[in-house]
Amino acid sequence: MHWSSGSSSKTLKGDALCVIIAETELEGGKQAGEWTGKINLLAQAGLFAGKLNQTYVLPAEGQPGPAAVILAGSGSALLGAEELRVIAAQAARAALRLKAARLIIRIPDSLSLLTAIGAEAAGQALAEGLVLGAYRRTHYKREQPVYTGLESAVFHLERNAVEAESKEWTQGIVRGKAFAEATNLARNLTNLPGNLLTPSELAVAAIEVAERHGFPAEVLDELEIEQKGMGGLLAVGKGSAHPPRMIVIRYQGTARWENVTAIVGKGITFDTGGISLKRAPGMEEMISDMGGAAAVLGVMEALGILRPQINVVMLIPSAENMPAANAFKPGDIVTSLSGRTIEILNTDAEGRVVLADALTYAREWGAERIIDVATLTGAVLSILGDIATGAVTNDEGMMEAFRAASIRSGERIWQLPAYPEFRELLRSEVADLRNTAGRYGGAATAGLFIGEFADGLPWIHLDIAGTAFLPKERGVNPKGATGVMVRTLLEYLLHLSPGEEAGAADEVEG
Structure with a gap:
């Protein structure tokens, strides 16, 4: 698990890309990038509204990079730690359903999450949510699944992180990963x-x-x-x-x-x-x-x-x-x-x-x-x-x-x-x-x-x-x-x- 910033998420290698969408963003058709048209159709059909705990998977047809896009609703555009945990957990569960081994979660500036709780707390919450959401209970059936779960994840910030912020992201992810693995x-x-x-x-x-x-x-x-x-x-x-x-x-x-x-x-x-x-x-x-x-x-x-x-x-x-x-x-x-x-x-x-x-x-x-x-x-x-x-x-x-x-x-x-x-x-x-x-x-x-x-x-x-x-x-x-x-x-x-x-x-x- 690590984080990156600045360069386009399209350059990152992964099986699935998670895009976080707030309810208010659907009203103006913003922040969805190349998926704006499809997301608006989903919203009009009542299939995706950007609510917290809501996900929807789109095939990334004709796009470089990951083969699937996971839309994760955030509800509000200004998030606290618990909302970030839930978003990351739902993204992880969607990735498990896709049998994805590598997941990228795009963190857009529009969410204002760093001004809400700070980089370290955000990194911790996202890491906790991802590891907690990727949990699967051991079972004792004769036939065991071939898919072993998520192997790697990247939290990608759309803008370049400054030096102090970089240290906070790293510390937060270390702590969040430790908390969640202990859980x-x-x-x-x-x-x-x-x-x-x-x-x-x-x-x-x-x-x-x-x-x-x-x-x-x-x-x-x-x-x-x-x-x-x-x-x-x-x-x-x-x-x-x-x-x-x-x-x-x-x-x-x-x-x-x-x-x-x-x-x-x-x-x-x-x-x-x-x-x-x-x-x-x-x-x-x-x-x-x-x-x-x-x-x-x-x-x-x-x-x-x-x-x-x-x-x-x-x-x-x-x-x-x-x-x-x-x-x-x-x-x-x-x-x-x-x-x-x-x-x-x-x-x-x-x-x-x-x-x-x-x-x-x-x-x-x-x-x-x-x-x-x-x-x-x-x-x-x-x-x-x-x-x-x-x-x-x-x-x-x-x-x-x-x-x-x-x-x-x-x-x-x-x-x-x-x-x-x-x-x-x-x-x-x-x-x-x-x-x-x-x-x-x-x-x-x-x-x-x-x-x-x-x-x-x-x-x-x-x-x-x-x-x-x-x-x-x-x-x-x-x-x-x-x-x-x-x-x-x-x-x-x-x-x-x-x-x-x-x-x-x-x-x-x-």
């Missing part, structure tokens, strides 16, 4: 079927990330989990033939291990509900119950590429929640790593129980703030559907910074209340806490249960139960796993760095 890694893991991704296999995937980038890592097996006193994780995982794991990866980007942020991902590789068995319809989607673990692993992948000056410890408590003769059951009392006892009222409220041990363990690794990511509750779907991620926090300043990161990433979050009355609902008569407070306020009380184990550290909980796995394609996200929160976590973490990330060897060029 796609999370998507791949989340889409894996449960028989191919057990807790031990998730640990293998994590070690591969750590070894690829030279990060120190640790994996605790079931015996070490028991010896350590992680009673919550042990209880949830003991009903499965695949024992639990606690996975830790450390990224140190400064000389001293200080100002450490912990990112914790729920790693339930399959969730039947345990003894409190779920209904059968839709249970197959519980392969996505480790979407939080996939997200934090994706973050570590991007940190390995970008190398910012920050310190991050990643923790994944991983288990398979199954019904069995030795499975934990309603009425059990388990003792967490923190020493707090938990009354189990519902074994399908298992994610918060394993995360409790992980938050306590994060403190042992020097965490000064914690963010946990989890497909935690069905209740959050009742509030936000699959449109936004629910958030609970004990620190409004940290939440405000994270909300700003979500605006930059285009991933919506919505803060849920943390009223003292909700905390009271978690009190048990026979233990320190109970693992569910009932139907009402379920998304908030579940988050607040986890927050008890932050023990006063600044903390944010992200409930991605609605946003981690979609029933159909939307925006830059495909059907199935989305890799949600990878990009927002990265936006937040990189803004903790005192300077720019060190950069990475990449094929981006001007």
Whole structure:
């Protein structure tokens, strides 16, 4: 992936050329160049209106260069980052339908995108959208396709870029590519079927990330989990033939291990509900119950590429929640790593129980703030559907910074209340806490249960139960796993760095 400027896009080699068209441009028949007549006919027939999320493919008959032209609607002529992501994603999907290996995206001056958000942000958004849109889910059919997807892409600016602008375009594309590839890694893991991704296999995937980038890592097996006193994780995982794991990866980007942020991902590789068995319809989607673990692993992948000056410890408590003769059951009392006892009222409220041990363990690794990511509750779907991620926090300043990161990433979050009355609902008569407070306020009380184990550290909980796995394609996200929160976590973490990330060897060029 690279960018170019100045010379005609006709001189670039590609299988398809994407031309961005705004709704207002169709009114005057401008900016379409040699395709103006055809585009006007399409507009008159109601086949293409230049709206965002709209594409149309024209054969480039008698024209030198690419054999097909992809018309991509932009809606407005003045674009923000999210519109650019969507345009690039739709262009990539159109290219996949054409089975194109090389794509050129023409960036006309008329869009005024550089005055809207700047060259670096534009480059990042376009690179993110292109890589996210080109994602294809792995399938296991006997006959595999010959076409392997997009191999290269060029963003072509119609005018010559000045030196400072060239540096910004390059930096933006490097970052956007890293963000999107990390998100796609999370998507791949989340889409894996449960028989191919057990807790031990998730640990293998994590070690591969750590070894690829030279990060120190640790994996605790079931015996070490028991010896350590992680009673919550042990209880949830003991009903499965695949024992639990606690996975830790450390990224140190400064000389001293200080100002450490912990990112914790729920790693339930399959969730039947345990003894409190779920209904059968839709249970197959519980392969996505480790979407939080996939997200934090994706973050570590991007940190390995970008190398910012920050310190991050990643923790994944991983288990398979199954019904069995030795499975934990309603009425059990388990003792967490923190020493707090938990009354189990519902074994399908298992994610918060394993995360409790992980938050306590994060403190042992020097965490000064914690963010946990989890497909935690069905209740959050009742509030936000699959449109936004629910958030609970004990620190409004940290939440405000994270909300700003979500605006930059285009991933919506919505803060849920943390009223003292909700905390009271978690009190048990026979233990320190109970693992569910009932139907009402379920998304908030579940988050607040986890927050008890932050023990006063600044903390944010992200409930991605609605946003981690979609029933159909939307925006830059495909059907199935989305890799949600990878990009927002990265936006937040990189803004903790005192300077720019060190950069990475990449094929981006001007």
